[in-house]
Amino acid sequence: MQKVQRFSDWLTKWFILVVLAWAAINFFVPQISIWARSYTNYFLSIILFGMGLTLSLDDFKRIVKMPLMVIVGTIAHYLIMPLLAVLLCRIFRLDGMIAVGVILVGCCPSGTSSNVMSYLSRGDVALDVSIGLLSTLCAPFMIPMLMNLLASQYVAIPTKQLFLTALEVVLIPIALGLAVHAIFKEKVQKVTAALPAVSQIAILVIIGVVVSVNHAKLFTAATALVLPVVMLHNLCGYGLGFLFSRLMYRIYPKGFRYAQQKAITFEVGMQDSGLGATLALQAFAADPIVAIPSTFFSVWHNISGSVLSAWWRRHDDRLGIAADSAQGRPEPVRA
Numbered sequence: 001m002q003k004v005q006r007f008s009d010w011l012t013k014w015f016i017l018v019v020l021a022w023a024a025i026n027f028f029v030p031q032i033s034i035w036a037r038s039y040t041n042y043f044l045s046i047i048l049f050g051m052g053l054t055l056s057l058d059d060f061k062r063i064v065k066m067p068l069m070v071i072v073g074t075i076a077h078y079l080i081m082p083l084l085a086v087l088l089c090r091i092f093r094l095d096g097m098i099a100v101g102v103i104l105v106g107c108c109p110s111g112t113s114s115n116v117m118s119y120l121s122r123g124d125v126a127l128d129v130s131i132g133l134l135s136t137l138c139a140p141f142m143i144p145m146l147m148n149l150l151a152s153q154y155v156a157i158p159t160k161q162l163f164l165t166a167l168e169v170v171l172i173p174i175a176l177g178l179a180v181h182a183i184f185k186e187k188v189q190k191v192t193a194a195l196p197a198v199s200q201i202a203i204l205v206i207i208g209v210v211v212s213v214n215h216a217k218l219f220t221a222a223t224a225l226v227l228p229v230v231m232l233h234n235l236c237g238y239g240l241g242f243l244f245s246r247l248m249y250r251i252y253p254k255g256f257r258y259a260q261q262k263a264i265t266f267e268v269g270m271q272d273s274g275l276g277a278t279l280a281l282q283a284f285a286a287d288p289i290v291a292i293p294s295t296f297f298s299v300w301h302n303i304s305g306s307v308l309s310a311w312w313r314r315h316d317d318r319l320g321i322a323a324d325s326a327q328g329r330p331e332p333v334r335a
Contacts, residue, residue: 008197015200016306019299022204026211027218033208037281037288040209041165043202044278045173048136050195051112052177053188055133062130069255072248073131073264074138080240080268081106082146084233092225097284100151101293102229105276107146108294109135112199113302114266120309122316122323123262131267136174139275140166161283169278203274203298210277210295213288223292230296234269234304241268249327258321258328262312270305273298 011018026033036043063070085106089099110132118128135142144162151157181188217223245261256264276294284290316323320330 004194004197008193008200011197011200016299016302019204019207019302022208023211023295023299026208027215030212030215033205033212036205036209037213040206040278040281041169043205044169044274047112047173047199047202047274048170049173049177050199051136052174052179053181053195054192055174055178056181059129059133062126063134066127066130066255068252069127069260070130070134073127073245073267074134076241076244076264077110077131077135077268078107078138078142078146080244081108081233081237081271082150084236084240086150088229088233088236092229094225094229096154097287097290098222098226098293099154100147100284100287101276101280101290102226102233103151104143104147104280104290105230105271105273105294105297106233107143107150108272108276108279109139109142110267111270111272111274111301113305114263114270117266117270117305117309118263120306121262121266121312122259123266124259125263127260128263128267131263135267136170136272139170139272143279158283162279165279165282166275170275206274206277207295207298209281210288210291213281214292217289218292223289226293227296227300230293231300231304234271234297234301237269238265238304238308241265244268253326258325259323261328266305266309270301271297273301 082103083106085103089095089102094102112132114132115125115128117123119125140163143166144157144159147162148157148159211218242261242265245256245264248256248264249261271294273294277291277298280291280294281288315321316328321328
């Protein structure tokens with residue numbers, strides 16, 4: 001198990017470079033991952049089963065204990081990111097399946113990477129996990145509804161298939177993971193060390209599939225604007241998430257303090273792009289180009305999240321801002 005832990009730590013440390021290298025390999029040798037196209041939903045199910053294994057009743061109790069912040073944070077996520085996606089598609093005049101792909105990743109729940117970024121920036125990890133959990137549980141219902149509302153102008157949205165696929169790869173694996181955790185309890189902890197590596201490998205497989213099936217279209221005139229749009233989508237999500245949480249501090253200062261503002265910033269700006277890519281490949285199988293924005297988002301938000309969390313930590317250390325600060329300002333020096 002120590003070897004697994006060391007491998008997991010190594011993969012986590014170099015994950016971004018591994019993703020870039022793996023994407024390049026699949027771009028030039030697409031046969032490597034093309035076989036897994038029909039199995040991406042299973043790989044994502046493995047990730048979410050692992051998520052379920054790490055959950056306990058305490059995670060759900062936190063939602064009950066601080067329902068206002070969790071519900072408000074989840075609503076902010078499902079309002080800001082989908083509407084931002086639509087706005088960016090109009091500004092950059094994206095249409096067709098590329099626009100559908102941008103909106104799809106905008107309609108996804110928050111990404112699990114946000115938990116790590118919140119921790120690194122000294123944010124409220126418990127709130128981060130709770131918003132991520134609630135937004136993920138809502139995904140089978142929210143994604144079809146939002147896609148039908150926001151993307152039906154570009155193409156007929158397979159609402160039923162989106163719902164069934166999201167239900168299959170989200171709620172069922174999480175429920176199974178919870179059940180296994182409840183039954184085996186302490187024994188589960190012996191395998192949790194391997195979960196980060198398993199999840200990252202599954203994400204690599206999904207990315208490899210998307211690059212493989214789209215290798216001829218990945219860098220064309222039709223997709224030239226996808227990367228800047230994805231970058232803006234993510235960065236604007238951070239900015240609007242932070243501004244929203246600062247506004248909520250004025251309304252409810254007891255709950256939306258500095259640490260909570262960091263958590264909401266990452267929860268709003270980071271998406272479950274693995275789910276987006278899987279849904280794209282399953283529900284829009286005839287047009288795998290829909291999965292390209294999710295793939296770009298998967299790489300980019302890990303880079304931007306790492307940079308933002310590191311900057312935030314250095315910023316607080318330099319100014320002497322405490323982790324439990326109310327407004328993110330240096331504490332006054334007392335005589």
